[in-house]
Amino acid sequence: MAEIPIKQLAEAEIPTEKSRSLWYYSWKRLRRNRLAMAGFYVTILIILIAIFAGVLAPQDPNLQILEYTTKPSGFKGNVILRTNDIPNQDPVPIPIQSFLVSNGEITMITDDGSTRKLPVSKLAGSSESQWHKEPHFYLGTDRYGRDILSRLVFGARVSLTVAFFSELLSIVIGVLFGALAGFYRGWVDESVSWLTNVFWSIPPILLVISISIALGLGFVQTVFAIGITGWPDMARIVRGQFFSLRETEYVEATRALGLGNMRTIFRHILPNAIGPIIVIATAGFATAIIYEASLSFLGLGVQPPTSTWGQMIYDGYGYIAAGSNWGLTIYPALAIMLAVFAFNLFGDGLRDAFDPKLNR
């Protein structure tokens, strides 16, 4: 009997079904979950809106046209832009009813019915399309005459960047503490568990508020306040993962190979705990959006004139008792709800996808 070459034998043994990674199966399970996919697509959409806010926003979010305060949805403006007397400043909008250009001079009937003249040289730009605008306020304007839709679009950017960086901070702290506690156990674990419980005992929103008051207001401070508050959940999950993964054979093998603890922790155990970490991070991201909105609702957080959803809600809040201009509250409220809901749907789906035991 002729000897079969080893190479041929090995090839013959390849199973017909290709073995695939955890990612492949998780993604396949996720794809089947329609709600989770809906959440995923909305999440992607919101991220795209945040990235391309500058292109998508119909108006400058901070341009105030004081004649156009609290206009209803779908309001169409009519403005002439003149150059600002202060150099290097944005042009000044003059709301008008109609205008006429003759002899190097523009005659305007302004919004309140009075007539106003201006030399053409004072107009911002040379052609009519540059100095005459008819802005369409799809969702109306706020009390400073700013476009609500544009502010919502730019608000997504603030919301997501704050949530992203603060969650990043939470992940770093949580993974580090959780990994050390789960790997070394003993007094390290005891101390980390104690610290986790301490942070858990302080109502998170109050901790976020206290830290941001103490640090002062602004973007970095807000990120820090939310990030410092959010890590305990991550630490708990990572600790649990390390507790069980530490006992596996491949970890024992790294010890037999004489690898250092740090290398074992970060190169060998951590990659295997990545599923639960992603799940918790998604949930944490949604929570971070809520905290950011809460902070800016209270006038803390990222400061004006940067538009944030929470602040827009606060601005609208004053109108509710008066019984008008609900849009000022409802549109940003819907934006927050949609963003958090989408993230939670996606996160729930991820949790099911990474955990085959829960397979429906």
Added chain:
Amino acid sequence: MLAFTIRKLFYSILIIFGVMSVIFFVMNLLPDPARMMQGQRADISTQAAIRHELGLDLPVWQRYVNFLGKTASGDFGRSYTSNRPVLDSILERLPATAVLTLSAMLVATILGIGIGILSAVKSYSILDNISMVFALIGISVPSFVFGLLVIILFGSLLQIFPISGFVIQDDAKWYEFWAYHWEYLALPMFTLALRPISIIARVTRSSMLDVLSSDYIRTAKSKGLSQKVVIFRHALRNALNPVVTTIGSWLAALLTGAFFIEYIFNWPGVGALAFDAIPRSDFPTIQGTVMFSAVVFVIINYIVDILYAKLDPKVKLN
């Protein structure tokens, strides 16, 4: 059991010590309180006097020790704006917060368990899917957003309930809130209950599903027992264990988490006290409410742990 109780108590005190330390170091980052109290034009000698009075001229470690000692003896400092002891203000507001929280928790428990059982029994039906999507919405909506939507809908559009304006009498008894002020209580209570309803419903559902697929339920069914008996006699009792834990921890979370609701609905509780202090830079009041909330949280969790260990023999005492 006694050893367990004492060990838990010791651990709770350790946690409170940690909470106080965290709060001290966070508040230590604040800008100079003497400046805050006196404004921009304060003269240097007055500021120095205030600093001395507050003990701010001492080294950090000594202030830390003083802070721990004072807080442990119940001295949370005085408000910058009203100059009253912070703890007095908090205790005065506590009944309103307690009434709001307990009512909300009662509603949440009944509705949450009910929805959870229904969802589990009719699992993967339309009813189940709808209630679980609503539960996820309930978890996703920040309380202040939901509060505002409730105000717009019931207060402004339908005008069924008053949206604010509740004034607490100094000698108000607890039961009077329910008896005479329920129309003020309705909206904030409902808003506050939304999140725990959602979470309790989700926990009840998954725990119920677990139990319903177990062997002894199959046995009970095969004995020919009616579905009602199987669900309420056999399944529910075992399914409720994780639910009880959830309710316990949510009671603590709500008692300390009603802040936004109180603020939005002008409910005269501890939360409104804290939030009103923010724009006034009244740091002792903010610090005091944070500390108070955390201590209450730890105490309630301690009680829940002990009760749970007593009720469920499966809980290991170490």
